Amino acid sequence: MTRETINVAGISVEPGQRGYGYLHVGYLAARTEVRIPLQVLNGAADGPVVCLEATLHGWEPMGAEILRRALQRIDPAQLRGTIYCLPLANPFSVEFGGSVESTGTRVNPADLLDLNRVWPGKIVNGWLTEQMAYVIWSEVLSRCQYLVDYHDGTGACDELPVAFPHAIPEDAAIESSLADGVGGLGGATRLTPEYIADMNAKIRGMAEAFGSSVIWWRQTPVNPAMISGHCLVSGIVPLVVEAGGGGQIDFTIEQGVECTLNILKHLGMIDGDLVLPKRQIMVERYIVYRSLHGGFYLQEDGIVLGAEVRQGQLLGRVIDPLTSEVLEECRAPVNGIIISRRLKMPINPGGYIAHIADVDSMIWSRDNS
Ligand SMILES: [Zn+2]
Incomplete structure (x- = not known):
């Protein structure tokens, strides 16, 4: 079968070729263009259509670097299928703003909305962030069969690659949690038992193949205002992943490349064996640990990525930077593995301390050695 030229974002990409372009959304008050970078790899042969997307939250830019490196290792002439890559889905949130927690922001600084709470967006009577979601959905994502959505540990924390598969609960529960006045429920009409079983099996296969040492399996109500939730109810297989953080290049970036x-x-788009860690586990409980207090965070020795910790073990302390008073002893709430841990010393209440995978909630494991 002859492959077709792909026309998107003002570019034409022939089969076996790669192209770069921008999805045009609009202009700000002073006529700064709102545009979303896009890379397209149009494979020479037929295969799946995949969207690789990072930086819905601009304070988590490491996924963009993982995707840049991964796609440089792919020759479109050898590729089966199509890759749409949106490495910087929420550009202004990368470029502007910041806090103690991170440079860049979680929300779009132009309208203060979270691009991961407005799907599938809207163009009429929509906020700018909703219009961005609409353009991404209508021009790219609706063409795709699979989505991988990249997040990272923010500027405050480093993070091992970790897959956060969100499966559909057996009772097909849907729970929309929207920012005020935005978004919509979307069309969740097809959640038959067969659809749920098929979707969940595909998500699980992708999560295991991704090859992170820890997988957090969730089967809680679907939120269709999130990009992954909207894919779930729209026939697109989504996988949320996190990797890297602290705005720094370290070993987690190359691991994220291999996972990508x-x-x-796994989808049959490129050749080669999976590169997997010696052991993988899947857990049902995963603690995103945040501080109660603000101050300076001083970490204990040995609290490194991949470290095994026992319930009650001291991870670090929040101290008063003036009086040295210990305001908070941060202790592991479970027996677990450190997947992400704080790098930054200044911390506000609610700042990230660590991600801890609860090993007592393990539901699957695999030895790959
Ligand atoms: Zn995020």
Whole structure:
């Protein structure tokens, strides 16, 4: 079968070629263009259509670097299928703003909305962030069969690659949690038992193939205002992943690259064996630990990525930077593995301390050695 030229974002990409362009959304008050960068790899042969997207939250830019590196390792002439890559889905949130927690922001600084709470967006009577979601959905995501959505540990924390598969609960529960006055429920009409079983099996396959040492399996109500939730109810298989953080290049970035290539191998789009860690586990409980107090955070020795901690073990302390008073002893709430841990010393109440995978909630494991 002859492959077709892809026309999107003002570019034409022939089969076996790669192209770069921008999805046009609009202009700000002073006529700054709102545009979303896009890379397209149009494979020479037929195969799945995949969207790789990062930086819905601009204070988590490491996914963009993982995707840049991963796609440089792919020759479109050897690729089966199509890759749409949106490495910087929420550009202004990368470029502007910041806090103690991170440079960049979680929300779009132009209208203060979270691009991961407005799907599938809208163009009429929509906020700018909703219009951005609409453009991404209508021009790119609605063409795709699979989505991988990249987040990271923010500027405050580093983070191992970790897959956060969100499966559909057996009772097909849907619970929309929207920012005020935005978004919509979307069309969740097809959640038959067969659809749920098929979707969940595909998500699980992608999560295991991604190849992170820890997978957090969730089967809680679907939120269709989130990009992954909207894909779930729209026939697009989504996988949320996190990798890297602290705005720094470290070993987690190359691991994230291998995980990304693993997904493409799993889907049959490129050749090669999966690159997997010696052991993988899947857990049902995963603690995103935040501080109660603000101050300076001083971490204990040995609290590194991948460290095994026992319930009650001291991870670090929040102290008063003036009086040295210990305001908070941050202790592991479970027996677990450190997936992400704080790098930054100044901390506000609610700042990230660590992600801890609860090993007592393990529901699956695999030895790959
Ligand atoms: Zn995020």
